[in-house]
Amino acid sequence: MALKPILIVCFSATAAKNLALKLSKNTDFWHLYPHKDIFYLQCGIMEAFDNGFEAITADIVDSIHSSAPVDNLITTTIENIKHRFLTTKRVWVVAFSGGKDSTCLLQLVYEMLASLPKHQQRQTYAIASNTLVEAPHIDAFLHNVVDSINTHARENHIPFEILQVKPSFKDDFWVNLIGKGYPSPTRTFRWCTDRLKITPAKAEVAKITHRYGSALLILGTRKAESSHRKKSIQKRILNEDGYSQHHDFPDTLTFAPIAEWSTDEVWAYLTTHKPLCEKDHSELFSLYAKAGGDECQFITDLS
Structure with missing residues (x-):
């Protein structure tokens, strides 16, 4: 040959x-x-x-063999998500940031829920944090994704909703930076993460747990993201069902379905599986496409 x-x-x-x-x-x-x-x-x-x-490709057999491991991983993950959804009564809450990992996770969970018979479906949520200081094109992108999925869920009577949360006035970025004199966030003093993301999400999860009793927070964290993330995931103490307690959110356990996925496997799924809603992943791809490094980041300045 x-x-x-x-x-x-x-x-x-x-x-x-x-x-x-x-x-x-x-x-x-x-x-x-x-x-x-x-x-x-x-x-x-x-x-x-x-x-x-x-x-x-000149040889369709090679193409089939090369995609089989990814297809098997996707099938196994979907079955795992479905099994856990049907064997727990906790309300599911997907943590959604708009990045590739949380987008992959959100699509897996949403399509699993949509595929179930109506009598097995139950109310499921996702939480998206609006920090109010995102770059305009990122802000527009996130709003479009949220609106597209929520519209599809309503029109197809799927019990799923993405809730957008934002910081309170006292935690607003500019109130703290200008009004209170906080310095700009740094790697060692990341005061913004707690105020702009964790606190609003925590408050929303508290409302959900008050209504439903308890929640399972579904995370898109992966061991392959970084050595720090791998150690963080490995340190979690899992219960007999494979869930870990969330230290910041009361009455909330966590579950990371794609923890073992590689970055390439995340992209493989996103490029070969069009979402059910009208919003496809083309804009997500464009946000990552020109970034450099092994782990591409969002482009924050299109110019």
């Missing part, structure tokens, strides 16, 4: 370039694959698609 050139692509050209350079210098790799033509795409994959790039 004739060996073909290799083209490496990713959501940012940075990772593709680094891998291409490593492979070109790896003698073991060239012993296994003695072909010197290796290339990388010098732009994000979504940017390439926007400009007419089309990915094809």
